[in-house]
Amino acid sequence: MPDGRRVDLWLLRCPGPGTPPGPHVRPDSHVRADTRVRPDPDVRPDPDPLADPGVLDVLDAAERKRAASLRRPADRALYVASHLALRTLLGAYLRVPAREVVLVREPCPGCGGPHGRPAVPGTPPPLHFSLSHSHGLALIGVAAVPVGVDVQRVPGPGTVDACAPSLHPAERAELERLPPGARPGAFAQLWARKEAYLKGIGTGLSRPASADYLGADTRSRPHGWTVTDLPRADGHTAAVAVLGTAPPTPAVRRLPVRLTSPHLTSPTDDHAPGRQRPRAHRPVGKATGGYP
Known part of the structure; x- marks a missing residue:
């Protein structure tokens, strides 16, 4: 547990x-x-x-x-x-x-x-x-x-242009300061943070995307929550939001x-959570995701 x-x-x-x-x-x-x-x-x-x-x-x-x-x-x-x-x-x-x-x-x-x-x-x-x-x-x-997770695929410039007006004003300003080629990746990571947080608080996208700041400035993000970027690779992003203080590298x-x-009615002892014996670790492969 x-x-x-x-x-x-x-x-x-x-x-x-x-x-x-x-x-x-x-x-x-x-x-x-x-x-x-x-x-x-x-x-x-x-x-x-x-x-x-x-x-x-x-x-x-x-x-x-x-x-x-x-x-x-x-x-x-x-x-x-x-x-x-x-x-x-x-x-x-x-x-x-x-x-x-x-x-x-x-x-x-x-x-x-x-x-x-x-x-x-x-x-x-x-x-x-x-x-x-x-x-x-x-x-x-x-x-x-309470916890929220989200995975997203880096969109094309057209999706960024269409969705950006719905963001928090400070988030829009951050995107506008970036060169055009960097905006899709930054937007995808921002959106993953936003959905993870909204899932964490239980509202999902019924809460306006403009209501909360989930941009690059960690000091201005919602108080009382830890929102962490998971690794970006091959055009996809992910994030996790946890109430309170969470490990910086889950x-x-x-x-x-x-x-x-x-x-399969239950996992074996080898795969049950919390039952793994310590082993050498290595990175996992590539994450894929997409906009719902």
Whole structure:
């Protein structure tokens, strides 16, 4: 179970049909991965994962409905795989099988209705989590306090021009001071920070993007939160936001693709969170993401 300042970050790469296996993040040297948990490059997701009755047994009704609404097979496969992995991970933390993990909805920060972010029941909850997935990559954050994670793909200049007016005035000014070639990368990292923070406070994008400053000046970011850039590589960015003070360099661990199997009721001792014995660390491969 996570405690204190510890933040657990778990990375899963789920290649779509016809996608060759490859590395999934090339982080800076200070972000490391446990080499005992690595994906099996020979595993491919089922083109129609909802056809597997095991999936229906693990995911709840809302997750099954959302998965069924995704028309692209690769999007559906990633959604199902990441949510199966999330439930398996939470089950390992809570010491229950994945199919017995119960998730509830927190009250909406805007209206108080029962449609806020998903959470583990409890007062206070035994742990907090956040999930972000896009273009074959899923990032899961688990902590003892509220946490948000996000992955983004560096967009083209047109996307930056279209989205920049919605940013905080100081963020817009920072982007405008950059040379044109540097703006897409800076915007992607800024947007990853912003979404991670908004997920952390529970509002998501229902809160205006202009309401909070998540720019380069760490002293001006929201008080009481630690927002950390994860390594940028091959055109993608990621960030994690944690309530309070968090380690400056949270570790990123790889999840094995087998954790996406609905027939796995709980991880083995080798893959259960907190059970890894110390090992030599090395960077993980390349992260992919995209704008939702």
